[in-house]
Amino acid sequence: MRAEGTLEIAAAREDTWDAITDPAALAACVPGAGSLAIDRVSPTSFTLRGRVGQGFLSVSAEGRVDLSGLDRPSAAEAGLQGSAAGTSLDATVAMALEEAAPGRTLVRWTADATLTGPLAGMGQSYLDRDGPGMVLRTLECLRARLEADGAAR
Numbered sequence: 001m002r003a004e005g006t007l008e009i010a011a012a013r014e015d016t017w018d019a020i021t022d023p024a025a026l027a028a029c030v031p032g033a034g035s036l037a038i039d040r041v042s043p044t045s046f047t048l049r050g051r052v053g054q055g056f057l058s059v060s061a062e063g064r065v066d067l068s069g070l071d072r073p074s075a076a077e078a079g080l081q082g083s084a085a086g087t088s089l090d091a092t093v094a095m096a097l098e099e100a101a102p103g104r105t106l107v108r109w110t111a112d113a114t115l116t117g118p119l120a121g122m123g124q125s126y127l128d129r130d131g132p133g134m135v136l137r138t139l140e141c142l143r144a145r146l147e148a149d150g151a152a153r
Helices: 013-020 023-029 120-152
Strands: 002-009 036-042 045-052 059-071 075-084 087-101 104-116
Touching (some): 002 120, 013 023, 013 087, 013 120, 023 036
Antiparallel strands (some): 036 045, 045 059, 087 104
């Protein structure tokens, strides 16, 4: 899967950058992530384990996320290596944040993801079809949380 897009958020770049680099905020917004245990390995790396998917398609999964390209408040990248049901996921997401207007951030994102293993054939077609929407829904969830926090101030 390769996808890209933009999303405008009614929040300052610093607040947006903090949210997209916060593992707990991201895990709470990833569609189908369920409850994930997050363990920080270093300031820029953490491990995840828990159940992903929905209903009967839910499986135990584990992975590692490494943040890189950190340029607060302008850019961030995340690499994910994970596995579930004998199938591995290798993904990267890069985000560039621009001030669209005072208190508004334009997020430009690109994502690449590849599956390998026994379920890769079926899973890759699902990922190619639904993966871009999953990235966008994750960012829209972060936007809703940031904008609600801003409205509450």
